[in-house]
Amino acid sequence: MFSKTDNLIGEANSFLEILEQISQLAPLNKPVLVIGERGTGKELVAARLHFLSKRWEQNYVKLNCAALSDSLLESELFGYEAGAFTGASKRREGRFEYADQGTLFLDELANTSALVQEKLLRVIEYGEFERVGGTRTVKVDVRLIAATNEDLPTLAENGEFRADLLDRLAFDVVTIPPLRERREDILTLAEHFATKMAQELEMELFTGFSKRARETLLDYHWPGNIRELKNVVERAVYRNSPHLPVHDITIDPFESKFRPQGRTKAPPANASYVAQNRPPAPANSASVNLAGSEMHEQASSEKPSASVPQALKFPVDLKQVSQDFEVDMIKQALKESQFNQKKTAEKLSLTYHQLRGYLKKYNLLDNSDVA
Incomplete structure (x- = not known):
């Protein structure tokens, strides 16, 4: 039964505290919100909450909210009546009905629409809903566990997620530490x-x-x-050879001197605005390929290259401009630190491993100056 959760392994204090929190939460018939970066094991935590609860013999139903469009997600969660839409030839039960008396795990909750959030709130508060295209109230007893890697309080402050639903879901929040903190x-x-x-x-x-x-x-x-x-x-x-200890670790399976270069993407519709707002590069600037995008490296030593335009002309490609700014700032800090990565990390208020992550993200480890 617990094979589904056997990857919840660790001895770090932060992780053991999470296991203790799960043990205390599991017996309660209250909703739980699981927060964590991608790959931290949110689904394993949800499964453990179910199998340690009094509902462990009942259905444990899972659904990834990001995998479906808004209309399909509503139908998948709450079911639909015959004739509710084209192709609905007969009534179909939704995930809430399948999970009756058991647990429903909703992953990527932040991707749900306002309509779905409203219906979720009603189920949590009253244990009832109506199928799509129906008028009859359906009553269920379901424990809801939701997960996301988004900052839901900030989304709620910005009006991108219902604050009342967040209040109902967050009876308690299990925040899983990332592996770098374990x-x-x-x-x-x-x-x-x-x-x-x-x-x-x-x-x-x-x-x-x-x-x-x-x-x-x-x-x-x-x-x-x-x-x-x-x-x-x-x-x-x-x-590895089966008779020898593992010696070579390949982090990036795409890393190869024979790796083909990706196709050049067509410039975005607002490319001209980006070009207008980017600081001019000196004549001896070098063009480098960073994370699949063309960026320009300023070689001038008179002032930092990471200068922000004083008057932007909108619309702009915010991600591209921000990425350019980060790359230029890292290069400037490396130069002032004589390419000593530990000193560079201190200048940028980063840990050494965080800096290494940025260098890898922007392919700066391939630059001979940063080796």
Whole structure:
């Protein structure tokens, strides 16, 4: 039964506190909100909440809200009556009815529309709803667990998420720490995934990690968290000789000197505005490819290249302008630190591993000046 949650492994204090919180929450028939970055195990936490509850013998139903359009999501959650729309030849029950007496887990909750949020609020408050195209009230007893990697309080302040629904959902909030904040758990999880992969490959045993492999695993910042760690470890095990400790760790499977360059994207409709608002580059500036986008590197040492235009002409490509600004700021800090990454991280108020993440994100590790 608990095989669904056996990846909830760790000894870090922050993680053990989460397990204790789950144990206290599980027996209650109250909604729970699970918050965490991608790959931290939100679905595993939700499953544990169900299987440790009094509802463990009843249905545990899951739905990813980001995978469906608004109209399909409403029909999937609440069902529909015959004739409700074209193609609805007969009545269909929704996920809430399937989960009656059990638990419904809604992932990516922040993607729901205002209409769906309103109906969710009614189910939580009164335990009732109406199917799409219907007028008869359907009553259910469902425990709702929702998850997201978004900052819901900020979305609610900005009017992008119903504040009253957030209040109802947040009886208690389980916030899962990212893997970079659980450094002492990295090797424990890596051993677990490696052993499972060795069994899948029908190896006699897993021969462990070399010192270099362990250092590589510990030094990486894991933006994809446990999901990324699992992929990296399983890839390393299957590529490795079954009789030797794992030595080579490939973080990025796309990394290769033979990697083809991506197609050049057509400029966005507002490209001219971006060009007008970007600071002019000196004649000796070098063009570099960063994260698949064309950016311009200023070589002038007289002033920082990360200058923000005083008068922007809208519309602009905010993501592109922000990315240009980040890259220029990192390069300036590297230059002033004589390309010492630890000093650069201090200048930018980042940890060393966070800086390494930015350097990798913008392909600056390939630049000989940053090596």
